[in-house]
Every structure is written in C-alpha cells, then in structure tokens.
Amino acid sequence: MPELAEVFYYASQWKRAAGERFELERLSLTARCCRALGKEAAQEAFSGVTLLDGYTHGKRMLFAFDGGVYLEVHLGMTGALRREALGARLEKHDHFALTSGRSMLVFRDPRQFGKLALHRSREVPAWWLELPPQPLDKAFTRRRLAAACELRGRRPLKSFLLDQEHFPGVGNWMADEILWQARLRPSRRVASLDDEERENLFGSIQQVCRVAMETVGKDYRDPPEDWLFHCRWRAGGTCPKTGKSLARETIGGRCTCWSPTWQH
DNA sequence: AGCTCTGTTATCTG
C-alpha cells in the first residue's frame, strides 16, 4: 500500500546505499512502468554512478546520483523498493535493479502501475522543489486547507483528500483513517463543513500523517492498534470506537470504509 | 470463474 509513509519507508531502504557506486543490473523494457526510461539513456546514466541521496514528496521519490543523474520513482498500486545483499536473486516482477560492489537496489511492481523516469539536472530539479506543501510541512496551514475547501467545495470529503495537489501522499487507507478520526462521513461535501469540523479535519490529517510516519514510515510497523486501519480491508468489520458495523461503499471511484455510528 | 484492490490518467458524459 504505497502511500505517504510506505513511500518514505521504501525510499529509506535505497538511501542506505548512499555512497555506493552502481551499474545497471536489470531493466525490463517491456514492463510498462519502465518504458519511459529508454535502454540507451538508462545504460549510459547508470554506468558507474554513485548514489548521493534520496528524497520523498507524497507518493513520489527522487534519487540523486552523481553526474547530474536523477531517478524519479512512483510506486503506483503495487510497487516496492528493496535493498538486497549481493548475489540475491531477482524475481519475476523485479523490473529494474542496480548493483554496486556491496548491494543491489531493486524496484518490483507486479501490476506495473508505477513509473520510473530519468532526469538530467545539475542540481535538484526545479519542478521537484516547487511541488505543493505536504501535510507535515510548515507551509501546510489552516489557511491553505480553507482555500482548498473553497476551490473544491462540491466534492465528497473522500475524493477531496485523495487529491494529490492538496494532500500529497494521502491515499485510500489514509483518507479513510483521517475521516474516521475526524468523525466525518466520507460522503459529506467539503462545503458543508463548519469551522469546528474543518479544524477537526486539519488536526486528523496531521495526526494520521505524523503517526503513520513514526510507525509505517520508520520500520514498516503497523499503525496503532486502535486505528480503523486494521478493520477496513474487508467487509464485515466493526468500528473500534462503537463496536457497531462498519459500512463499505464506493465513493469517488474508490472503496471506502467508515463507521455510520461514529462519523457524521 | 469472477470479483476485488493500495494509483493515475485519458476519455466519456451530462
């Protein structure tokens, strides 16, 4: 489930190889997620390059190599990154891999909805620095949330939260968790929130992001036991707050789980 | 066998 915290965790795995000098080990040109790379460009870019650093922004990642080589990674629905010991075996859905004298960096993506892209730039590319504020950034303010509400007043809260322009990193499970913690129904229209409800939404966005980063983001540990997270994956669950049945329905095109006795 | 799913984008429909 690569959302904000999962993405951060996966990036941290590759970042542990900073300082190592890499060669291209595998590039699957038939895999949809790698098509943007180009064989010659990738071979040329990843020939004796040192990994310098890695950055994340919402669901996006950017790895900086020396020589002005930047690899942008999006994990889509089923993407994952891992760092392996030398000699580890690549598997069927490992579409891209780099090797150094010490480790192998692997991109795996069974459904191939992820995306790899190569950028050449002397410094961190300008577009990366201009991405909108993330929920845990200082610049993510109540004022910005109010402006976003103004702009998207007609949308249901669920699809509002999935908008990466305004809430980079928030994905399907985080949106459900945020609304459950804020006690707001996913189908409520953004414009229907009063000041107190909007304040609750703001608080829950930051709380869910912060705690997810401290657990999932840090070592892939599950979020706290009393979160909706543990109950939302299949039908028939009960609300940890009220003990009553959870509801499941498609809202904004995405499977949504909420507690009708808890959220209003 | 048939349906579901963590995400995004292109293409519809009203």
Added chain:
DNA sequence: ACAGATAACAGAGC
C-alpha cells in the same frame, strides 16, 4: 468549458 464518472492499465488473492 467544466466537474464528475468511468475505463484502462496487469497481476495476485480471495
């Protein structure tokens, strides 16, 4: 023009 809905992408798991 525009917002919202839907299809498409590809595979694994139930």
